[in-house]
Amino acid sequence: MPSVLVSTEIAIGTLLVLAVVVLATTYLRRRYIAKGLPLTLCGLRCTQTDRWRLGLIRFGDNALEWHTLGGVSVRPRHRWLRQRLILDAPELLVGRDSIPLLPDASRVPCTDGDNDFELALQGPAYTALRSWQEAAPPGYNVNVA
Structure with a gap:
């Protein structure tokens, strides 16, 4: 049972990190494109x-x-x-x-x-x-x- 819990935590953690990376990339890309x-x-x-x-x-x-x-x-x-x-x-x-x-x-x-x-x-x-x-x-x- 603990292995299922650990696998779920890893999957959720990976999805959260991926979401943060996508949002950060979108924000930085927009800032770079604007250049003031x-x-x-x-x-x-x-x-x-x-x-x-x-x-x-x-x-x-x-x-x-x-x-x-x-x-x-x-x-x-x-x-x-x-x-x-x-x-x-x-x-x-x-x-x-x-x-x-x-x-x-x-x-x-x-x-x-x-x-x-x-x-x-x-x-x-x-x-x-x-x-x-x-x-x-x-x-x-x-x-x-």
Whole structure:
């Protein structure tokens, strides 16, 4: 009987250590990705037929970077240069298109010169993105519709 008790304690201890490691890794990854720059939750859809993928966007000095929400990679999955990024007017997500983790989010059609994609952002995050886009340093060829 004691061997069953010890095995159970080892299993529970292992699960607790694993949970702490996952939480610590997630926290440290998010801190490393932010690097003191604004970071917010958003959805990304590369085509109209794709599903929304949740991730984090970071407003860098010269580029907007999108990181996956999960995983251990600290490299951005997508990177769009500020001077090539064109933002269209936002449209509120309704019905099947809405994202449960982003209530009252808006779909923002974007173009990177070569690629079309959509971002799903809540009101304050959209305002931050628009402000970041419009606040480009002088001399940049910034396009804001």
